[in-house]
Amino acid sequence: MTRVVSVATARFDRAQFRARLAIVYGLAAGALLVPSVGPHGWLVAVFLAAVVGPAHFAIRRISGVPNPTGWLDLLAVVSGTTCAVLEPSIWQACLLFQMLTVCGAVAFLDPAWMRILGIASVASMAVAAVLQPRPAELQMLVVAGLFLPVLLAGSTRKNAARQRSSLRIGAAVESLPMLIWEADATGEHTRSIVGRTHALLGRTVTELRERGIAADVHEDDRDAYLAGFQATLSDDREFEYRYRKPDGSVVWLRDRTTRTGEGPGAATRGVSLDVTESRRAALDVRRYEQIVQRMAAMTIVVEAGLVVQVADPIGWGLGSEAIGRPLADVVPGLDARETPWDLLDATGVLRTVELETFELPGGAIALLLTDVTERERMLALVRHQATHDDLTGLANRTQLAAATVRALERGEDVALFVIDLNDFKGVNDALGHAAGDHYLTAVGERLSRLAEPRDTIARLGGDEFAILLVGADESRIDAVVAAVVARCREPVALHGVAIASSASVGIALAPMDAGTADELLRCADLAMYTAKRGGMPSLRYTDDLEASTRRLELTGDLTRAFAEGEFEMYFQPKVDARTRAWCGLEALVRWNHPEDGLLVPEAFLQLVALAGFSDELVDVALGQAIDALADLPADIGISINLTAHDVRSPSLPQRCADALRASGVDPHRLTLEITESHMLDTGGVVQQTLNRVAALGVQIAVDDFGTGFSSLSHLRALRVDELKIDKSFVQTMTSETADLAIVRAMIDLGHNLDLTVVAEGVEDEAAAQLLLELGCDQLQGYLISRPMPANSIPFASASATTSVGFSATALKNVSISVPGEKIT
Structure with missing residues (x-):
């Protein structure tokens, strides 16, 4: 029952x-x-x-x-x-x-x-x-x-x-995110419950009856939850709260409750809905609204051509009065504007806005007007900094190149001036960098006043400026050059002191001198540096300036050449005038340049001396010559050439001694050749050096004899073993009586001094026979053989050449020209 x-x-x-x-x-x-x-x-x-x-x-x-x-x-x-x-x-x-x-x-x-x-x-x-x-x-x-x-x-x-x-x-209840329940009047005990309890609350019906719903209500919401059960009879209540599931996750529930009965039989019945997603969506909406309210953007929603919604968080003045009006009346001419554009806000300040449109659900269209004033200002600043010099405000190298390219593409004649201030480093050192910056700014302002609208004035960096003249004739080019030189000579007041300087200007024309912007700048730069070295105020580019540029490039390659062993000795034989048997070899240096190929001494010898690599080159020659001697017969010697620096170097005797000692070669098989001009030695340094070398047993030869100004006293004072007649006399003695007489006299002089006489530059048999008749001891020249590498000497092994290490010295700024000096 x-x-x-x-x-x-x-x-x-x-x-x-x-x-x-x-x-x-x-x-x-x-x-x-x-x-x-x-x-x-x-x-x-x-x-x-x-x-x-x-x-x-x-x-x-x-x-x-x-x-x-x-x-x-x-x-x-x-x-x-x-x-x-x-x-x-x-x-x-x-x-x-x-x-x-x-x-x-x-x-x-x-x-x-x-x-x-x-x-x-x-x-x-x-x-x-x-x-x-x-x-x-x-x-x-x-x-x-x-x-x-x-x-x-x-x-x-x-x-x-x-x-x-x-x-x-x-x-139906189980299919919905809801629960139907009955609890006591206090809400502490759940009497019955139906619905998707496990899916919504993570607990079974039995667990919920035992624990009650209130036990797992979020601690921050429990008081408000229990207060919802204090309704009067038949009074409906609705409230939301958080419920903590067994796995720790939290869901939001919305309860609608009704109180029934009084006394012990009183009960509260209710329906619980899961509103987690709706609350999250509402929260997202509120967050979005707050974000929108803080965005520098105005939103207009248009439907059927009429404004239905406006959000103006930055106060441009467009408010609710725009709702219901046609868009064309609210923002006139919107379809014809190019974005971004400028408009006045409600306070009259000019702002830059950008328009973006996109479709909304239901056929509406949203217009997003974003305030991009700061962005455009920063972009303009970045663009200006990318094309202008920070200090002077002039164009920089990038803008100069772009202007040159545009002018050349239009087929216009242009003239480019590269201007370098002389002695600017002294201004910086004496007065400080702030004063130097003021000086550069003053010069930039003066140069700017010389330009016409189509011209470009630029600062290339440091104390270098440039002027690009477009469509200028010869008279204007000359006038601007003269004005630049004059303006740079005008004093500049720095700390109450008038500082006067000067400038060197290099000029290049296009398309006459170059066809591209980079090449034109290189030509003007080369002309400027040449003018600066020559102490000239200005210089126009010519093709002749390229040779010195190449020499500068070769000078820069010397360090690498010595480090990687690019120098190699070639050997030209000397033969007995009577028997034509080989009696010695002369070592002639060559540079195996990776780009220019095999270079003869005339192309680089003075560069080596000016760059401070003379000692290193002598070490290379000594090392490779002595290595070659080790593979040659004992009666064959090798001679190497010395420069004026070498014969005055106090370390030459010791370096020769070290090289000979390391190889074990007989010192008498090594000959050092000096030109006649090097014998002029007022201080006795050359004589002391050569005497120390001769004391080692090394032979001494006088090269290019007859072209210098030596006297017999020098020949007598030096311990000379060999006399070499210069080829300029040998090659003309068969046709010039005077040269024949000179050759005869030099042979007789050498024999009288008990010296071996060698004739250089023997290129035909007639000259060889005549020299034999004159009593010349040895012959050397193309008639006998051209210079050859060590591994091509008939009786030398292929391993005769080796590389010798060196200690490179720093290169100096030098003015370089190549003389007619033969070898080293």
Whole structure:
């Protein structure tokens, strides 16, 4: 019975309870008013009103069941039979009342209660038939027994339909992000709950009944949650709170609650919806709105050509009055504007805005007007800095090159001046960099006043400036050059002191001198540096300046050449004039340049001396010559040439001694050749050096004899072993009588001094025969052989050449020209 009661109470509500009370008192009123009830109707009315109605409330209070409908129906059936027994005259009315009660219960009670009521009804009528026999009682009992299955079947179908409806409702509830629950009036204990509890709250129904929902409400929202249960009877409340799931995640729930009943039976029923996503969306909207309010942008939403929304957080003056107006009236000429453009804001300040349009859902169009004033200002500053000099404000090298390219592409004649201030370093050193910057700025202002609109004035860096004249004729070029020189000579007041300087100007023309901007700048630069070295105020570029440029480039290559062993000795044989047998070799240096190929000494010898590499070159010559001697027969010697620097170097004797000692070669097989001009030695340095070398056993030869100004006293003072007649006399002696006489005299002089005489530059057999007749000892020249590398000497091994290390010295700024000096 307890199970039946719980099912019934779970199903019925207050409306049903009131309906059943209304039926009871309606029957009581009918017992008084309906004549067919009989003379004892008052007894039935009193019984129903005084006993059955209060009993309904008493049962509800005693059992604690909110809606004890089944009990009321059972009481009605039993009381009807009791009335029939007590007053047989109203048995028909009581039986009708009993049957109406049983039939009416079909609409409210489940089949279990209907079986109880049916059995009670038949049993009570059977008792009445026994106690008060009536002819029709048995018939009515039979009718009731037959009618009872029909009522049970109807109740079963009704219950099944109700269950199907409940399942459909439950399925619908389970498919929605919601919960339906009932809790006590305080909200602390959850009595029942249906819905997607695990999906929404992460807990089962059983867990929620045991713990209650309030136990896991976020601690910051728990007080507000419990306060929502303090509503008065039938007062609906709605509130939102956070619920912490077992995994630690938090969801937002929205509850709508209703308070029912008072006292111990009071309850709160509610529906909980998961509003996490909607709150997140609302939060995103609020965040977006706050961001929009802080953006330097104005938003206009247009639909069907009319403004429907405006957001103007930066106060340009476009407000709600624009809503509903055509866009063309709000922002006139918008379709014709090029973005970005300038407009005045509400305060009259000029701002730069940029327009962006995009479609919105529903066919609307959004216009986003962004304030890009600062961006455009920064871009303009960056563009200016990229093309202008920070100090003077003039164009920089990049803008100068661009202007040159544009002029050349238009086919215009241009003149480029490169200007370098002389002695500017002295200004910086004496007065400081701040004064130097002031000086450069003053010069830049003076040069700017010389330019026409089509010209470009630039600072290339440091104290270098440039002027590009476009379409200028010769007269203007000359006038600007003269003005530049004059302006740079004008004093500049620095710290109360008038500083006067000068400038060197290099001029190049296009397309005459160059066809590209880079080449034109290089030509003007070369002319400027040449003018600066020559102390000239200005110089126009010519092709002749390229030679000196190449020499500068070669000077820069010397360090690498010595480090990588690019210098190599070639050997030219000397033969006996009578037998034509080889008696020695002369070592001639060559530079295996990686770009220019094999260079002869005339191309680089003076560069080596001016750059301070003379000692390194002698070490290379000594090393490779001595290595070659080690592979040659013992009667074959090698000579190397010395420069004026070499014969005056105090370290030469020691370097020769070290090289000979390391190789073990006989010192008499090594000969050092000096030109006749190097013998002029007023201080005795050359004599001391050569005497120290000769003391080692090394031979000394005088090269190019006859071209210098030496005297016999020098030949007598020096320990000379060999005399070499210069080729300029040898090559002309067969045709020039004077040269023949000079050659004869030099041969006789050499023999008288007990010297070996060698003739250089022998290129034909007639000269060789004549020299033989004159008594010359040895011959050297192209008739005998051209210079050859060590591995090509017929009786030398291929390993005769080696490289010798060196210690490079720093290059100096030098003015370089190549003389006709032969070899080293």
